[in-house]
Amino acid sequence: MNFSYEEGSPPVERFHFKLWDRRSFVLDPVHAKLYHPSTCESATYGLQAFSAELNTLFLEFIKAERVAGDAPPEGFWFTELLTLGLLGMSARRGSDQGVAARQAWLRQWGYGEDAPKERVAPFRTDTLGLLSWGDGKSNAGGGTGQFIMNAQRRTTGTLIPVESFYAAATFGLLALDLLTTTGMRCGELMQVNLLPSCIIRLVDDPPPGAKDRSPRIRYLLRLLPKGERTETLHNYGVGKESMRLIERTAYMLSEHYTLQPGETLPYVAFDPGHSRSHRFEQEKVPYLFQYHHQHLSDSSITACLRFLMHGMVFQTSEGKSVVLKPHLLRHAFATYAVHVEGLPLDLIAKWLQQKNLEVTGYYSEMPEYMQLEQHASFVARLATHINVREAILRSPEEIQKQAEAARKRVGMLVPVCGGECTLDAYCPNQFECIHCPAKAPDPEKRSQVEEKRRWAEERLAYYKQEGLVLEAEKMRQLTRSCDLELQEMNMIVAYREDESHVIQIQPRTKRP
Numbered sequence: 001m002n003f004s005y006e007e008g009s010p011p012v013e014r015f016h017f018k019l020w021d022r023r024s025f026v027l028d029p030v031h032a033k034l035y036h037p038s039t040c041e042s043a044t045y046g047l048q049a050f051s052a053e054l055n056t057l058f059l060e061f062i063k064a065e066r067v068a069g070d071a072p073p074e075g076f077w078f079t080e081l082l083t084l085g086l087l088g089m090s091a092r093r094g095s096d097q098g099v100a101a102r103q104a105w106l107r108q109w110g111y112g113e114d115a116p117k118e119r120v121a122p123f124r125t126d127t128l129g130l131l132s133w134g135d136g137k138s139n140a141g142g143g144t145g146q147f148i149m150n151a152q153r154r155t156t157g158t159l160i161p162v163e164s165f166y167a168a169a170t171f172g173l174l175a176l177d178l179l180t181t182t183g184m185r186c187g188e189l190m191q192v193n194l195l196p197s198c199i200i201r202l203v204d205d206p207p208p209g210a211k212d213r214s215p216r217i218r219y220l221l222r223l224l225p226k227g228e229r230t231e232t233l234h235n236y237g238v239g240k241e242s243m244r245l246i247e248r249t250a251y252m253l254s255e256h257y258t259l260q261p262g263e264t265l266p267y268v269a270f271d272p273g274h275s276r277s278h279r280f281e282q283e284k285v286p287y288l289f290q291y292h293h294q295h296l297s298d299s300s301i302t303a304c305l306r307f308l309m310h311g312m313v314f315q316t317s318e319g320k321s322v323v324l325k326p327h328l329l330r331h332a333f334a335t336y337a338v339h340v341e342g343l344p345l346d347l348i349a350k351w352l353q354q355k356n357l358e359v360t361g362y363y364s365e366m367p368e369y370m371q372l373e374q375h376a377s378f379v380a381r382l383a384t385h386i387n388v389r390e391a392i393l394r395s396p397e398e399i400q401k402q403a404e405a406a407r408k409r410v411g412m413l414v415p416v417c418g419g420e421c422t423l424d425a426y427c428p429n430q431f432e433c434i435h436c437p438a439k440a441p442d443p444e445k446r447s448q449v450e451e452k453r454r455w456a457e458e459r460l461a462y463y464k465q466e467g468l469v470l471e472a473e474k475m476r477q478l479t480r481s482c483d484l485e486l487q488e489m490n491m492i493v494a495y496r497e498d499e500s501h502v503i504q505i506q507p508r509t510k511r512p
Helices: 022-027 037-045 079-083 096-108 144-152 162-182 240-256 298-309 326-339 345-351 357-363 368-372 376-382 388-393 397-407 443-466 469-499
Strands: 002-007 013-021 057-066 158-160 199-204 216-223 234-238 384-387 419-421 439-441
Touching: 013 022, 022 037, 079 158, 144 158, 162 234, 162 240, 162 298, 162 326, 216 240, 216 419, 234 419, 240 439, 298 326, 439 469, 443 469
Parallel strands: 199 384
Antiparallel strands: 002 013, 013 057, 057 158, 199 216, 216 234, 419 439
């Protein structure tokens, strides 16, 4: 079946596709000439690799064409990864000439900077069916990977593993969000699971006098950081957007496992190849980063992250390509907080769950270029529900006083302007929350930031009139911070709308 759809609003590009099954692909008049007659015969009668069980659907991307403007069509960011055979171990295998060409292409993008003399495979995962065509069946029995590899050589289009890419992009987006908003390590990321002991939902009454009288809901993840020798779990505050992505990932896995309503995700063992696996080998857990009944390794998560971000160019001041990986994002988180927001090292150490300030200083070391110039229902079913005010009232009098004092200064218990505070500590910024790296912006609170900006403009005009240069500059900085935060909210809204688009295919009737 041939079909196309238009991308963008208003439309910018038109994508053309063909939907095949194995039999229709082999028996197509153009393709049939390129297959052995015995293969065509098996396809005709539905034998062996073309049986009803194996006669699965797959998608071919034909081309992209521009429908607005004169720029060349952009297409998909991953097309070259498929046409050049760069997924899985393919980048390392094949003829010497083919491998050399693929390795040279990867290194032009900056992949393999840590292994200059080795063959690299930056998009290889250790998980079946993730960034690959693998389906667990042997090639002799009609494995999808072998069939697609042969089919790709016989067509000018690009064959796309839709389900595999969707899963990889979903994992990559969740990893990117959690790594950049919490500064956690990949080892902590791997622990995120759907047990109530991991996801905590804090509920509190609205502050006195607030116009919005709905309960204030915040979330945190309870994880075991590296270096913690006891079994004490630490808090990682996350915003609504992170929880929405957690829910989306859980739904994706529910479809992958064809779960029925009420069924939980499979309980799987922690990746045995990880250096900290001995801390989690007591029992199996419904980890969120899992696929095909296997816990994703840190290298598999990194591959998903790189796949999602491929095509986005990051460079040093010298023009050297920078390849994203979880540990680098952790450094970026600390560097931004210290050198852009000007926050103290002891606070950053608290966020990064580090006890040694020298290590935190290394993580947040100023880079050279700086020196030079909503789906709460799903979460509610999973998470531990803690009503903060009720918990305080059930406590002894002394604890009540301490808790009430904490509610006035601890981020995850205090409503903040424009989003959700993820800080589980005393606020060193005196609640100057606009564009704070510890806050997850919430587009639903856009009006609060807009009001803050209007106030800053009014004060700026007043301070300029009074000749208060320093105070005027503070208001200029606040205005710029408000603008940056509003831009972040715009991007969140835009990508939410983009991922909610539904493709509508309208068959065209043939003319007589």
